[in-house]
Amino acid sequence: MAGGKLTPRQKMINLMYLVFIAMLALNMSKEVLSAFGLMTEKFENANKASIESNKSLLETINQKGSENAGEFGAAKRTADRVAVSSKAFYDYVETLKADAKFGVQVEKETGKLPYESMDKGPHIDDTWFAGDGYSAKGTAIVAAMNKYVAELKAAASSEPTLASKLAPIIKNLQATFNTADVKDHEGVTKKYLEYHFAHFPGIASLAKLTAWQNDVKKYEFDIYSTLLGKAAQDAASYSKFKGFVVLEKNAYFQGEQVKGTVVLGKYDPDTKPTSFTGPGRLENGQAVISEVAGAVGDRTLKGQFTFVENGKTIPVPFEGNYVVVPKPNTATISADKMNVVYRGVVNPITVSFAGISSDKVKASAPGLTPAAGGKPGQYNMSPGQGTSVDVVVTGTLPNKSVVTDKKTFRIKSIPSPVGAIGGDYGTVKGAKSRLEVSQISAKLLDFDFEVKLNVVKFTLKVAGQAAVVVTGDRVNAQCKAALARATRGDQIIISDIVTKLTGSDIMLPRTAAVIYEIQ
Numbered sequence: 167m168a169g170g171k172l173t174p175r176q177k178m179i180n181l182m183y184l185v186f187i188a189m190l191a192l193n194m195s196k197e198v199l200s201a202f203g204l205m206t207e208k209f210e211n212a213n214k215a216s217i218e219s220n221k222s223l224l225e226t227i228n229q230k231g232s233e234n235a236g237e238f239g240a241a242k243r244t245a246d247r248v249a250v251s252s253k254a255f256y257d258y259v260e261t262l263k264a265d266a267k268f269g270v271q272v273e274k275e276t277g278k279l280p281y282e283s284m285d286k287g288p289h290i291d292d293t294w295f296a297g298d299g300y301s302a303k304g305t306a307i308v309a310a311m312n313k314y315v316a317e318l319k320a321a322a323s324s325e326p327t328l329a330s331k332l333a334p335i336i337k338n339l340q341a342t343f344n345t346a347d348v349k350d351h352e353g354v355t356k357k358y359l360e361y362h363f364a365h366f367p368g369i370a371s372l373a374k375l376t377a378w379q380n381d382v383k384k385y386e387f388d389i390y391s392t393l394l395g396k397a398a399q400d401a402a403s404y405s406k407f408k409g410f411v412v413l414e415k416n417a418y419f420q421g422e423q424v425k426g427t428v429v430l431g432k433y434d435p436d437t438k439p440t441s442f443t444g445p446g447r448l449e450n451g452q453a454v455i456s457e458v459a460g461a462v463g464d465r466t467l468k469g470q471f472t473f474v475e476n477g478k479t480i481p482v483p484f485e486g487n488y489v490v491v492p493k494p495n496t497a498t499i500s501a502d503k504m505n506v507v508y509r510g511v512v513n514p515i516t517v518s519f520a521g522i523s524s525d526k527v528k529a530s531a532p533g534l535t536p537a538a539g540g541k542p543g544q545y546n547m548s549p550g551q552g553t554s555v556d557v558v559v560t561g562t563l564p565n566k567s568v569v570t571d572k573k574t575f576r577i578k579s580i581p582s583p584v585g586a587i588g589g590d591y592g593t594v595k596g597a598k599s600r601l602e603v604s605q606i607s608a609k610l611l612d613f614d615f616e617v618k619l620n621v622v623k624f625t626l627k628v629a630g631q632a633a634v635v636v637t638g639d640r641v642n643a644q645c646k647a648a649l650a651r652a653t654r655g656d657q658i659i660i661s662d663i664v665t666k667l668t669g670s671d672i673m674l675p676r677t678a679a680v681i682y683e684i685q
Contacts, residue, residue, distance in 0.1 A: 170378075202369040203281030209376040216383035223390035224249055229393075238319040240325040241393035244332075247321035255314035259378050262307065265290050266372035284369035304359050308345045315343050318385070328393065337390045342381050413478055428453040428469065428484050444469015444484070506576040507555065510672045511615045515546040519561035519569065531557040549577045583608035583619060585663045585680035593603040593657075595683045597647050601658065606639045608665040608677050618668035625662040628652050635662075657683040 231242025268289035294304040348361040382662035448456040468485040524543040588604035621639040661678035
């Protein structure tokens, strides 16, 4: 922070900066330190899973490269280089984590680090930096990062057939591990390590280093996945193919024509089987089926494609089933989003009758109307009062006879929302100035419909002061006066929130309170 000859003014600025950092350290919330610790744990767990996942992918690439060097040789060579460079840098970062944990012992009871006491990181400050620049170790860290990026870039570009596919990954990698100087929020240019680690709590530095390792494993995974991408997987042998029966529908009336196709997995117009046996004929690499449905019950379609590969005949069997059913007498009625309909919102309803064209099916119920611009069979339900509603459906068969069915839907009110400040709910933290300009709103959590809510009234309570009742969705002058007497750590309770649906007079059930903690 200091080096060379400094003016008295610069010395004073530096001293003030040190005092400011010390104040920040003293005021560092234990909850924040614990959060960094929990974040570190999550990264470490993810890293363990990534190591196993990447190991499996690398083994697959190596196996394919050994079995088919022509198709997978380039992928294997690239993957091997990426694996070596990634492991080397990952292990190097693991050694750096010791600096963040310097002087800290694992708690015997929990087996974890004492996160809440890791509010300082003097060892990193003393060993990574010297004056206004880096120490020898800091220089080595930056050099290791740059070496890792250069090695992966070289590996990704070493095989011309793969370079273009890997280029976007390398571009993101370079951005993630860019060691250039950084401007902070005040426009002051700082060296990379200084910006990310200088004067940070030890647990924050540990979390950052563990995140680096997570990034290493992510880019390793991205490269392996790309190397095992579609182009490589398409090199499968005909022995890997499977036949699939694709019918126009899965159930047929007696006497109807059963129509559909039998296609191959990874279907390709250029696929040319040498022979085919089964209920149909070959057309452009697929079998077109045509037969008459017999008696009611289960039916099976099966046959076989035959290919010649490397002088050998390879059979590819297929088998599929369909059901012949009697003429329909039961409708299929389903709510598109849930098993109930909600009062106060438009509920999409789709109505159909098995085996009957949708334009021959009609539905009726209180509050049910055809969807504007929708296809036949699509309706909107806006339920009124009561606890249930019956949807009656009629269908006209090809012989002009009519079948009828109905289904009962439960009517429920919209669930209770939760209060929110500036879009955040639960316990929100921030400065008083933010609360003064934020909108008090309400949210419906885990509700499948898009519903707009308006807050029309709420009560603001500052500890030790009288509650203020506000009409509207923003704090008023009386609230601001009460907030002016609140101090850091005080919790402001927004309760008795009155919410209604936008564009209607429907008031929702009690809205849960939201707490704002002054920072």
